[in-house]
Amino acid sequence: MLKGRDVISILDFTRSELEKIFREALKMERVQKLERPLLKDRLLATAFFEPSTRTRLSFETAMHRLGGSVIGFSESEGTSLAKGENLADTVRMLDAYADVVVIRHRIEGAAKLAAEVADVPVINGGDGSKHHPTQAMVDLYTIWRELGRIDGLHIALTGDLRYGRAASSLMYALTKFRPKKVSLISPASLKPRKEIMDFISGTKLKFSDEEDLKEIIGDLDVLYVTRIQKERFPDPAEYEKVKGSYRVDPELLSDAKKSLIIMHPLPKVDEIDLQVDETPFARYFQQAAYAVPVRMALLALLLGKAM
Ligand code: NCD
Numbered sequence: 001m002l003k004g005r006d007v008i009s010i011l012d013f014t015r016s017e018l019e020k021i022f023r024e025a026l027k028m029e030r031v032q033k034l035e036r037p038l039l040k041d042r043l044l045a046t047a048f049f050e051p052s053t054r055t056r057l058s059f060e061t062a063m064h065r066l067g068g069s070v071i072g073f074s075e076s077e078g079t080s081l082a083k084g085e086n087l088a089d090t091v092r093m094l095d096a097y098a099d100v101v102v103i104r105h106r107i108e109g110a111a112k113l114a115a116e117v118a119d120v121p122v123i124n125g126g127d128g129s130k131h132h133p134t135q136a137m138v139d140l141y142t143i144w145r146e147l148g149r150i151d152g153l154h155i156a157l158t159g160d161l162r163y164g165r166a167a168s169s170l171m172y173a174l175t176k177f178r179p180k181k182v183s184l185i186s187p188a189s190l191k192p193r194k195e196i197m198d199f200i201s202g203t204k205l206k207f208s209d210e211e212d213l214k215e216i217i218g219d220l221d222v223l224y225v226t227r228i229q230k231e232r233f234p235d236p237a238e239y240e241k242v243k244g245s246y247r248v249d250p251e252l253l254s255d256a257k258k259s260l261i262i263m264h265p266l267p268k269v270d271e272i273d274l275q276v277d278e279t280p281f282a283r284y285f286q287q288a289a290y291a292v293p294v295r296m297a298l299l300a301l302l303l304g305k306a307m
Contacts, residue, residue, distance in 0.1 A: 003304040006115040007123040010133040010169045015176040022141050024297035027307050031296070037067025038305045045098035046072030047090065048125065049105045054266060055125045055135070058291035059102050066296055071098060091117045100302055121302045129163045129232055135265050136169035138294045140177075142287040143222055146261050150174075154219050156183040156210070158246060159226030159271060161192040163233070166265035167226045171196055175203040182207040183216055187242045190228070213246065218255045223248070225264045225271055249273035253281060263287050
């Protein structure tokens with residue numbers, strides 16, 4: 001039962017719940033055109049304390065497409081937080097005004113705290129480096145839609161696997177499925193955090209640490225690229241050491257399977273050569289577009305209004 005639930009971590013969901021969201025999202029892809037007002041008179045509050053383009057706007061688009069409305073802010077300067085109000089008090093207000101709240105915050109655990117304070121469902125739109133559960137839903141849905149399955153695939157995650165919450169949530173999410181293999185490729189200082197490695201080691205997920213993307217590119221079904229999270233580096237000198245240390249370009253892709261898909265949670269900076277955008281491998285813009293039906297499905301299910 002998804003009605004009334006908070007969405008804090010992807011680990012809170014079973015495989016069959018995720019598959020229910022996918023099925024619903026597939027229906028929503030069609031509804032986008034029909035614009036059936038499933039959530040008429042319902043209100044979504046977006047509380048974004050950190051920058052966002054896709055997450056906030058796709059949630060807002062999803063709510064509008066379902067016939068609901070949206071309130072919120074995308075920087076705390078314009079709110080009473082700037083006057084010293086604490087997060088819990090701000091959340092209490094959103095709880096009183098809205099039917100569902102999406103929160104993004106730089107502090108890990110902020111969404112969990114908000115969920116404890118609010119009665120309405122709280123959705124974590126990203127908390128520091130920790131979780132980004134709805135991005136993981138979008139990512140799984142993209143693989144499922146583009147390749148028809150998640151099980152049996154060779155999936156590589158590259159880039160900043162340490163500070164990137166999208167990559168972290170996807171690693172957790174993949175433990176719910178049975179990919180053939182998950183390859184993790186990143187510079188030594190950007191390897192996944194111990195808590196994640198400990199967790200996935202305790203599951204049946206087949207994963208391996210790889211040094212060189214070139215060596216495995218020919219076997220991959222999915223290449224998931226991420227941005228180095230400059231803003232989360234405790235030491236700027238550390239960032240300087242790893243910046244530009246990996247790059248996906250046409251030369252690397254000359255050995256790839258024709259059916260390979262390249263994904264990226266976006267924003268991308270310089271980790272993917274612009275020429276790759278024009279190739280059939282590039283699915284990151286489609287991935288960003290799938291965010292709308294997936295978030296429509298999630299909002300409808302949380303508010304008990306699924307089709
Ligand atoms: C990501 C995020 O904010 O965690 N973006 C997103 O939500 N699509 C990835 C990033 O900032 O690199």
